[in-house]
Structure formats: C-alpha cells, structure tokens
Amino acid sequence: MGPEMNQHEHDSDLGGGNEPQDVEGALIAELETLRNEVDQLRAASLLERADLDNQRKRVARDIEQARKFANERLLGDLLPVFDSLDAGLAAAGNEPSPLRDGLELTYKQLLKVAGDNGLTLLDPAGEAFNPEHHQAISQADAPGADPGSVVQVFQKGYVLNGRLLRPALVVVAKHD
Numbered sequence: 001m002g003p004e005m006n007q008h009e010h011d012s013d014l015g016g017g018n019e020p021q022d023v024e025g026a027l028i029a030e031l032e033t034l035r036n037e038v039d040q041l042r043a044a045s046l047l048e049r050a051d052l053d054n055q056r057k058r059v060a061r062d063i064e065q066a067r068k069f070a071n072e073r074l075l076g077d078l079l080p081v082f083d084s085l086d087a088g089l090a091a092a093g094n095e096p097s098p099l100r101d102g103l104e105l106t107y108k109q110l111l112k113v114a115g116d117n118g119l120t121l122l123d124p125a126g127e128a129f130n131p132e133h134h135q136a137i138s139q140a141d142a143p144g145a146d147p148g149s150v151v152q153v154f155q156k157g158y159v160l161n162g163r164l165l166r167p168a169l170v171v172v173a174k175h176d
Helices: 002-013 020-068 072-092 098-116
Strands: 119-122 134-140 150-155 157-160 163-166 168-173
Touching (some): 072 098, 072 157, 072 163, 134 150
Antiparallel strands (some): 119 157, 150 168, 157 163
C-alpha cells in the first residue's frame, strides 16, 4: 500500500489528479504572468536610469551655471569703478599726459581682467536701440541719425556670460 499512497500524494501535488493539459495551462499562465512582471520591472528600471541620467545632467548644468556666474557679484560691484575711470578719462580730455595715460592703462587692464571672466562692455553709440540691452532715458532730435538709433550713451552697460548685468542708459533718435 505504501507505493500506491506515494503515487496518490504525488498526483495531488501536481494539481490533485488533474489532466496534464490543465497543469500545462497553469504553468503557461504562470510563465506569462512572470514574463509580464519581468517586462514591468525592466521598464521601471529603464525609467529609473533615465531619471538618474537626467538628474546628473541637471546637476552638471547647475554646477556650470554656478561656475559661470560665481563672480557676478564681484563684477557687479566693480561697475562703479569702470564708470569712475570712464568719467576720469573723459575729464582728462584727449591731450596726452602721464595722468591720462595711467588712467587709460588701468581702465584697459581692468576691462581685460573682467573680459577674461566673461564680462562684456556695451557701448551702443550709433547702434539700433535694443530693449534687451539698452534702457532709453529720453528721445532727441538727431539730424542725420537713423530713427530709433542710439545717439548718446549716459552709462555703459555690461553683459556677463550672455546675461545682462546692467543695461546701457541711452538717448534714442526720435522717429520723424
């Protein structure tokens, strides 16, 4: 009786004496379920990888922006120094003198250092008015000047790595 009982127990483990087709169908269904689960896990893994890659790119971009504009405050604080040197050169006139030469040399060196750090001077005299870089403080009749062009610059503007740091204060030629 022992071997028969073992066979009976074995049959009940496989589905309680069900037909082999029923067992095969159940196994195929379970296999399909597992395949779907694997596909879902793969898709989730790909999404996580893409998200991680995007986060890395975002952090790298943020670091690059921070590096480019880390000295923005310092350069912004130097703008009045540029203005003072510019005014000193204008007051010194065009006559050569040791004082004028020293002011001009200092101004050029300061502009070079600032330029090496991404600062660009905006001196738009004679250019078309650009509201993205210029601030019009008035309009004036200017015979011979194109309407809408800058006829006088009161204060030069500056751009730092493509970002406007200070607009140029300008007078614009009136339209007829």
